[in-house]
Amino acid sequence: MRFTELFFYTLREDPVEAEIASHRLMLRAGMIRRLASGVYAFLPLGFRVFKKVEKVVREEMNRAGAQELIMPVLQPLELWEESGRLDAYVAEKILFQVKDRQERRYALGPTHEEVITDIARARIRSWRDMPVNLYQIQVKFRDEIRPRFGLLRAKEFCMKDAYSFDADEEGLERSYRAMYDAYSRIFTRCGLKFRAVEADTGAIGGDVSHEFMATADAGEDVLVECGGCGYAANLERAEAGAPDKDPAEMLEMERLETPGAKTIEEVTAFLGVTPQRLVKTLLYLAGGRPVAALIRGDHTLNETKLKRLLREESLMPADAGTIERLTGAPVGFAGPAGLAENTPVVSDITVAAMRNFITGGNRRDLHVGNVNPGRDFRADRTGDIRFATEGDKCPRCGGRHRFMRGIEVGQIFKLGVKYSAKMGLEYTDAAGETRLVVMGCYGIGVSRTVAAAVEQNNDGDGIIWTPELAPYLVDIIPVSMKDAAQREAAERAYAELWEAGIEAIMDDRDERPGVKFKDADLIGFPLKIVIGKALADGKVELQARRTGEKTLVPASETVRRVREAAGGLQ
Ligand code: ATP
Ligand code: MG
Numbered sequence: 251m252r253f254t255e256l257f258f259y260t261l262r263e264d265p266v267e268a269e270i271a272s273h274r275l276m277l278r279a280g281m282i283r284r285l286a287s288g289v290y291a292f293l294p295l296g297f298r299v300f301k302k303v304e305k306v307v308r309e310e311m312n313r314a315g316a317q318e319l320i321m322p323v324l325q326p327l328e329l330w331e332e333s334g335r336l337d338a339y340v341a342e343k344i345l346f347q348v349k350d351r352q353e354r355r356y357a358l359g360p361t362h363e364e365v366i367t368d369i370a371r372a373r374i375r376s377w378r379d380m381p382v383n384l385y386q387i388q389v390k391f392r393d394e395i396r397p398r399f400g401l402l403r404a405k406e407f408c409m410k411d412a413y414s415f416d417a418d419e420e421g422l423e424r425s426y427r428a429m430y431d432a433y434s435r436i437f438t439r440c441g442l443k444f445r446a447v448e449a450d451t452g453a454i455g456g457d458v459s460h461e462f463m464a465t466a467d468a469g470e471d472v473l474v475e476c477g478g479c480g481y482a483a484n485l486e487r488a489e490a491g492a493p494d495k496d497p498a499e500m501l502e503m504e505r506l507e508t509p510g511a512k513t514i515e516e517v518t519a520f521l522g523v524t525p526q527r528l529v530k531t532l533l534y535l536a537g538g539r540p541v542a543a544l545i546r547g548d549h550t551l552n553e554t555k556l557k558r559l560l561r562e563e564s565l566m567p568a569d570a571g572t573i574e575r576l577t578g579a580p581v582g583f584a585g586p587a588g589l590a591e592n593t594p595v596v597s598d599i600t601v602a603a604m605r606n607f608i609t610g611g612n613r614r615d616l617h618v619g620n621v622n623p624g625r626d627f628r629a630d631r632t633g634d635i636r637f638a639t640e641g642d643k644c645p646r647c648g649g650r651h652r653f654m655r656g657i658e659v660g661q662i663f664k665l666g667v668k669y670s671a672k673m674g675l676e677y678t679d680a681a682g683e684t685r686l687v688v689m690g691c692y693g694i695g696v697s698r699t700v701a702a703a704v705e706q707n708n709d710g711d712g713i714i715w716t717p718e719l720a721p722y723l724v725d726i727i728p729v730s731m732k733d734a735a736q737r738e739a740a741e742r743a744y745a746e747l748w749e750a751g752i753e754a755i756m757d758d759r760d761e762r763p764g765v766k767f768k769d770a771d772l773i774g775f776p777l778k779i780v781i782g783k784a785l786a787d788g789k790v791e792l793q794a795r796r797t798g799e800k801t802l803v804p805a806s807e808t809v810r811r812v813r814e815a816a817g818g819l820q
Contacts, residue, residue, distance in 0.1 A: 251722065251755045251756075252755070252756050252757075252758045253755065253756065253757045253758055253759045254758050254759055256294065256295070256755070257293065257294050258280045258293065258294065258295055259280045260278060260279055260280050260768075260769050260772055260773070261277065261278045261280070262278075263278075264278065265277045265278070267284070268400065269398070269399065270399050270400075270402075270468040270705065271468065271704065271705055271708050272399070272400065272401070272402065272468070272701040272702070272704035272705040272708070273399050273400030273401075273402070273701070275704055275708055275712055275713050275772070275774075276296060276400060276401070276700075276701065276704060276713075277400070278712070278772060279295065279296075279712060279713060279772050279773045279774070280293055280295060280296075280773075281293055281295050281296025281299065281721075281773075282296045282400060282401065284400075287397050287405070288394060288397025288398075288403070288404045288405035288406070289404065289405055289406050290400060290401060290404060290406075290697075292697075295721045295773060296700070296721075298721035298722070299700050299703075299715070299719050299720070299721050300408070300696065300697065300700055302718065302719045302720075303440060303696050303699050303700055303703075303719060304387055304408075304410075304696055306436055306439045306440055306718065307387065307410045307436055307694055307696060308387065308410075310432045310435050310436045310439070311385050311410065311412060311432060313432070314383070314428045314429065314431070314432040315383060315428065316383040316384065316385045316412050316432075317382070317383065317384055317385070318384075318385055318386065318387070319369075319384055319385070319386055320386050320388060321359070321362050321365045321366065321369070321386055321388070322359070322365070323358055323359050323388070323389065323391070324348070324356045324357075324358065324359075325356055325357045325358075325359050325362075325364065325365055326354070326355070326356055327347070327355040327356060327357055329364040329365065329368060329673075330345075330357060330364055332364070332672060332673050333363065333364045333367070333669055333672045333673055334672055335363075335364070339357075339360070343393055343395075344360060344392050344393050344394070345357050345358075345360060345392075345393065346358040346360075346391045346392075346393055346405075358391035359388075359390060359391065360390055360391055360392045361390065361409075361411065361691075361693070362386070362411055362413070363413070363665070363669050363689075363691060364669070364673070366384060366413040367413075367669045367670065367673045367675050367689070368673065369384075370382075370384075370413075370415055370675055370687065371673065371674065371675045371676075374415060374675065374677050374687055375677060375678065376677055376678050377417045377677055377678070377679050377680055379415075379677065380415050380416050380417050380421065380677070380687070381414065381415065381416045381417075381421050381424070381425055382414070382415050383412055383413070383414040383415070383425060383428075383429075384412065384413055384415075385410060385411060385412035385413070385692075386410070386411060387408065387409075387410045387696060388408065388409065388411070389406055389407070389408055389409075390406070390407055390408070390409045390411075391405065391406055392405060392407075393405060399468070399470075399701070400701060401697045401698055401700060401701040402470075402657060402698055402701045402702070402705075403470070403698075404697065407695060407696075407697045407698065408695075408696040408697040409693050409694065409695055409696060410693065410694040410696055411691065411692070411693045411694075412429065412691065412692040412693075413689060413690070413691050413692070414426070414429070414689060414690040414691075414692070415675075415687050415688075415689055416687070416688045416689075416690075417677065417679065417685070417687070417688065418685075418688055419666075419688060421688065422664055422666070422688045422689070422690055423664075425690050426458070426662060426664055426690050429662050429690070429692045430446065430460060430662060433446070433462050433660050433662065433692070433694070434446065434462075436660075436694065437462055437464070437659065437660070437699075439718055440699060440703060440716075440718060440719060441703065441706075441707070441716035441718055441719065442464045442659065442699070442702060442703060442706060443464065443465050443706060444462055444463060444464045444465065444656075444659065445462075445463050445465065445473060445475065445482050445654075445656065446460050446461070446462050446463075446482070447460065447461050447462075447463055447473050447474075447475075447482040447483050447484050447487075447656075448460060448481075448482065448483035448484070448487050448488075449461040449483070449484045449486070449487050449661060450484075450486050450487050450554055451663055457664060457666060458663070458664040459661060459662065459663045459664070460661070460662050461484055461658050461660070461661045462658070462659050462660035462661070462662075462694075463484070463656030463657065463658055463659070464656060464657045464659050464699075464702035464703075464705070464706060465654050465655070465656050465706075466655060466656065466657050466702065466705040466706055467655050468655070468657070468705055469655040469656040469657040469658075469705075470655075470657070470658075471484055471485070471655065471656045471657065471658055472484070472485040472653055472654070472655055472656075473485065473488075473653070473654050473655070473656045474488035474638050474651050474652070474653055475651070475652055475653075475654060476644040476646065476647060476649045476650070476651055476652075477649050477650050477651075477652055478644055478646075478647040478648065478649020478650070479644060479646050479647035479649060481644060481646050481647075485637060485638065485653075486552065486554055486637075487554075488637075488638040488651070489634055489638065489644075489645050489646070490599075490600070490634050490636050490637065490638040490639070490642055490645070491599075491642055491643040491644055491645035491648075492599035492600050492602065492603045492634075492643075492645070493600060493603050493643065494603065495603045496603060496604055496605040496606075497605075498605040498606060499605075500605060500606065500620070500622045500625055501606050501620040502620060503587075503618055503619065503620045503621060503622075503626060504618065504619040504620055505611065505616060505618060505619075506521060506608065506611070506616070506617040506618060506619050507615060507616065508520050508521065508615055508616065508617045509615045510615065511582075511615075511617075512580075512581065512582025512583065513582065514528060514530065514547050514548075517608070517617060518547070521608065521617070523608065524547075524548075525546075525547035525548040526546060526547060526548055527547065527607055527608055528546070528547030528607060528608045528609070529544050529545070529546060529547065529586075529601050529604065529607045529608070529609045529621070530544070530545055530546070530547055530549075530551075531543070531544055531584040531585050531586055531589075531609060531610055532544075532545070532551055532567070532584075533567070533568040533572065533573050533576055533577075533584060533593075534556070534565055534566065534567055534568055535564075535565070535566050535567075535568050535572065536556075536557070536560050536562040536564070536565050537560075537562040537563070537564055537565075538564070540568060540572060540576055540590075540592075540593050540594075541560065541593065541594050541595075541596060542576075542584070542586060542589055542593050542594070542595045542596070543556055543595075543596045543597075543598075543635060544586055544595065544596065544597045544598060544601045544609075544629070545598040545600070545601060545635065545636045546598065546600050546601060546604065546607075546636075548639075549598065549600065549636040549637070549639065550636060550637045551598075551635060551636055551637075552635060552636055552637045553565050555633070555634060555635045555636070556596065556635045559596065559631060559633045559634075559635060560596070560631075575590065576589055576590045576593050577589060577590070577610070577612045578590070578612055578613065579610070579611075579612050579613050579614050579616075580614055582610070583610040583611060583612060583613060583614060583615070583616060583617070584609075584610045584612065585609035585610035585611055585612050585617070585618060585621070586609060586621070586626070586627035586629075587609070587612070587618065587621060587626045587627045588611075588612045589612065589627075594630040594631070595627060595628070595629045595630050595631075596629065596630065596631045596632070596633065596635060597623060597629035597631070597632045597633075598632075598633070598634065598635045598636050599632055599633060599634055600636065601623065601629075602623055602629065602632045604623075605622055606619070606620040606621070606622060607619075607620075607621050607622075608621065609621045638651055639651075640652060640653045657698065657701075657702045657705065658695070658698075659694065659695055659698055659699045659702050660692075660693060660694040660695065660699075661692075661693055662690065662691070662692040662693075663690060663691050663692070664690050665688075665689040665690055665691055666688060666689070667686040667687070667688060667689070668689070669689055670686040670687040670688070670689060671686055675687045675689075700719075703715075703716070703719055704774075707774075707796075708774075711768075711771035711772065712771045712772035712773065712774050713772070713773065713774030714774050714776070714795050714796050715774045715775065715776055715795075716776070716819065717776050717816050717819050720753075720774070720775060720776050721755075721773070721775070722753045722754060722755040722775055723752055723753045723754065723775070723776055723777060723812070723816055724747060724752060724753070724754045724755070724775060724776075724777045724778070724779055724812055725754075725755050725756075725757060725770045725773075725775040725777070725778045725779070726740050726743050726744055726747075726754055726755070726756040726757065726778075726779045726781065727740075727756075727757045727763065727766050727767070727770065727778055727779065727780050727781065728740040728756075728757070728758070728781045728782075729763045729780065729781060729782035729783075730763075730782075731758060731759070731760045732760075735785055736781045736782065736785055737758075739781050739785055739790065739805055740756055740758070740781050741756075742805075743779055743781070743790070743805070743808045744756045746808060746809050747808070747809060747812065749809075750809045750813070752809065752812060752813065752816075755775070757769070757770065763780075763782070770795075771795065774795060775795060776794070776795050776796070776816065776819050777792065777793065777794060777795065777812060777815055777816065777819075778791075778792070778793040778795070779791070779792060779793075779808060779812070780792075780793060781805075784802055785805065788804055788805055788806070789802045789803065789804055789805060790802070790803060790805045790808060791803075792808075792811055792812065792815060794815060794819070796819065
């Protein structure tokens with residue numbers, strides 16, 4: 251490709267709507283173009299990168315034994331009713347819906363569990379028909395609340411989604427492991443720094459899941475990693491350990507008048523204590539029934555963990571009226587001692603290790619000090635119900651938890667029989683018994699991965715592509731197009747590089763060299779061949795984008811030196 255023929259442009263100014271590097275740089279380099287909020291086109295240079303990620307994904311999926319197919323974007327809503335997911339997706343307003351002329355209703359596919367289960371039930375009959383793993387690389391639609399950061403959170407984006415079908419849990423474990431390994435290879439080949447972390451399953455369902463997180467400060471997710479044993483999970487999931495039991499003697503409970511002080515800030519300021527001395531009593535309705543949850547004053551309750559502990563689908567903070575009824579006091583003075591009868595108390599494990607703490611006194615303007623579990627109240631359940639915090643003790647090895655930010659580029663789930671049970675996907679086992687097919691599902695954000703790669707690889711001048719993802723490996727830059735010798739040398743290098751199977755682009759524009767260098771750096775080609783004055787001595791300059799290193803090499807050795815340099819960049 252020659253720049254004079256390439257459909258491209260670069261922008262000198264930062265687009266105002268772009269808050270993070272990948273979004274800004276891909277817009278400026280003319281790789282993507284915004285059509286509407288969360289809706290982007292890939293322009294030719296960007297599309298080449300997209301195709302490279304797609305190629306890596308496809309190769310590794312095929313290598314793992316998965317088979318590619320393509321499913322419709324238009325999904326009849328009846329399928330979503332059948333799986334029982336329609337209400338949740340409608341409630342979250344995430345589903346794009348359309349109607350045809352006969353008023354038949356469809357979703358624009360946000361994910362394809364229903365469609366693949368429908369396809370699978372046309373074929374899977376016996377245990378001999380499994381294992382099988384089917385995947386597609388296709389556009390998805392989600393009406394995101396806050397589309398932003400360009401390709402990272404779009405309304406229309408490209409996903410690779412795979413679905414495995416097995417006869418039993420052991421089969422699923424093998425399929426899941428194969429995908430876990432394939433994902434690790436995919437993101438390694440894409441040159442990403444990433445972590446596979448334990449995750450919750452959310453609306454997709456199932457019970458085991460991992461997210462693949464590209465580490466980046468601009469990431470919307472927080473991941474927790476143990477410096478000791480390597481345990482890693484997303485913040486929603488991460489286990490939080492308990493401190494050692496406080497050995498202090500139990501002191502006599504005391505009344506603390508706290509006029510008007512309700513919040514943790516107000517109470518700690520008034521009493522002159524740290525939030526670590528306080529225990530918050532949070533009242534919820536779990537499955538419609540009241541429950542009190544206790545966590546230390548500086549901690550945050552994790553509703554997902556509480557739901558899981560209580561085995562309840564629905565959990566809502568109690569309304570003011572309920573709180574007043576349960577505590578006999580206005581909101582802000584709840585405590586575990588003296589709550590209304592039949593209000594189960596769930597204690598965080600950290601609280602269970604504490605002694606002599608302060609809680610609400612279940613009366614207006616009253617708190618109580620030296621409260622102790624066991625003596626002053628009984629917890630009905632004790633468990634890990636809070637968000638992990640940085641520096642927490644790892645419950646597995648006693649090491650310390652550290653936090654990082656990440657971009658979720660992929661997620662894998664053990665679905666189990668959630669969809670096969672709802673949609674009647676059954677098979678006959680070797681003994682002739684009818685059983686439910688055991689499923690897994692596995693997604694990669696292909697377009698998001700492109701942006702994640704930019705987020706990890708850029709500097710003040712622009713993008714720095716790794717060789718595997720670069721739109722072209724080498725940019726050949728004749729310093730002056732007016733110089734016939736330079737022009738010819740550029741043509742020769744271009745022809746030889748392509749001959750050798752190396753993707754080269756030539757900047758044959760009649761522009762100042764500064765303009766060409768700026769564009770090359772902004773777009774992020776890993777290597778440049780600059781053909782200028784040294785050509786008089788038979789030399790050209792090879793430049794590495796990442797290090798800025800420049801080497802004069804004999805023009806006749808261009809191919810070999812480019813190949814060597816590219817090898818060093820891997
Ligand atoms: P997120 O938590 O970021 O909203 P998700 O967990 O809802 O993502 P999945 O259903 O797990 O997403 O989809 C599989 C993959 O598709 C994700 O890991 C991510 O890489 C990609 N993806 C999801 N939503 C978007 C989006 N709005 N824009 C771009 N990529 C997305
Ligand atoms: Mg996900």
